[in-house]
Amino acid sequence: MLNYMEKLPDEIINEFAKRMNCVDDSVRFSAVCKLWQNSMAKIRKEKHIPFGPWLMLSTYNEDQGLQTFYDISREKIVNLPLPHNKVKERRCFGSQFGWLVTIGVDLHIHLLNPLSGIQISLPSQPTFQHQYKIHVEPEDLRHVFMTKFILSSNPSDSDQTCIVIAIHSELRRLSFAKPGDEAWTYIESSYGGYQDAIFFRGQFYAINSKGVLVICEIDAPHPKTIDFAFPPEDIGIFGNRFYLIEMSGELLLIERLFSSPTENASLGDFYYITEAFDIYKFDFHSSSWVDLYDLGDHALFVGDNTSFSISTIDYPEFRRSCIYFTDDHRELFENRFCDMGICDFKEGTIEPIYLGDHVLSMFSRPMFVMPTL
Structure with a gap:
């Protein structure tokens, strides 16, 4: 047959x-x-047009070698075969072009396409500068050392060299590497506390916890950041999260606002709850941020993944002018609460995105991926 x-x-x-x-x-x-x-x-x-976004859930069936995903548009659980040595007990991060970045107890870092199963090696965790000054066990390092990975291009595209920016270490610094490199190259910066980065119009930009936008000069003899823009005047700072997203050729800054830490009396756990989002568009003529009040026919996706947007015209099954978010308070992953949902940006309302099991994990919470073959 x-x-x-x-x-x-x-x-x-x-x-x-x-x-x-x-x-x-x-x-x-x-x-x-x-x-x-x-x-x-x-x-x-x-x-x-790639397939619509999925949630990669926290469950891996070792006996059957299956990773659990949630198809948001069809509200359906999907189990895909993935060898256990590629995802089991590995901290996973969502990135562009349908790829994941994984780090395991062995501290090896890989790019992984969960649909094709193709895996590409990146330099390992011990090759980063600015390691912790105290000893941290490998099973804890896979959880706390890395924050986010951002790709410049599709690793399977032979016409372009894929460059990966990593946010890492206790002070959330920046480094970069390409597949085949022996070590991560540190990007000198007068700041730490970086929260997100983006490859936009041929350059890497990064945003820190104070809302300062910088350009990453990685082609310089000594890679460094250059201050590019001050934060919006009305931006909050303490405790909020910042994300950078491209939407229809525009650069957006998303500020995620949380409630004060809340204690669940029955569980004895502290957790944060997302209350709202503020969004700004960067005006390259005035080099300043402008308030945005409507996302139009777009939806945004933020959390433990590279931040991205989609057109709800191309994907009508997703809700326009909404922000889909997952829990990226990794310091609270040991607690029994998952801050995840859909925010209607115009109405200011928030509702659940997924109410099933497979959301709690000590080191890999649900994240968005754009499945790509």
Whole structure:
């Protein structure tokens, strides 16, 4: 039967591939043989619209080698095969182009495409500068040392060199590396406390906990940051989170506002609850931030992933002018609460995004991924 399917004309195979609109069907289609896999990859690249965002949940079934995801648009649990040595007990971070970044107890760091299973090595954690001054066990380092990873391009694109920016260490510094490098290269900066970064218009930008925007000069003989913009005048500082997102060619700054730490009397745990978001658009003519009050036909996704936006015209199953968010208070992951939901930006209301199991984890909470073959 398999040989018969492999001999189908390319035109018929391609026509089938064009009709695959959900990820799990596409994965099964690609698994038939190399020819079908190549056809699916070509069609997805030509359409330029990846599958809609999923939540990667905190559950891995070791016996069956399955990682659990939640298809938000179809409100459906999907289990995909992933070898245990690629995700089990590894701290996972969402990044662009459908790739994850993982770090395990062995402190090895990899890029991983959860659909294709392709894995690419990055320099390991001990090659970063600014290690902790006290000894931290590897099982704890995988949890606390790394904050976020940002990619310049798709690692599977042979026409471009993928550069990865990492936010790391106790003071949340910046470093970068490429697949094949032996070590991470530190980016000198007068600041620490970086919370997010973005590859925008051919450059890396980063935002710190004070809302200062910098450019990362990684091509310089001594890589460094250059101050680029002051924070908005009305921005809050203490305890809030900042994210950088590109939306329709514009650079946005998202401020996530939390309630004061709350104690759950029945559990004895402290936790934060997201109350609202403020959003600003950067005006490159005046080099200043401008308040934004409507996201139009777009939705934003923030949390333990590279921040990104989608068009709700291309993805009508997602809600316009809404912010989808996951829990990135990693210092409270040991507590039994997960701050995750959907914020209607215009109305100011917040509701749950997922109410099932598989959300609590000591080192990897749910995160958004854009599945890409």
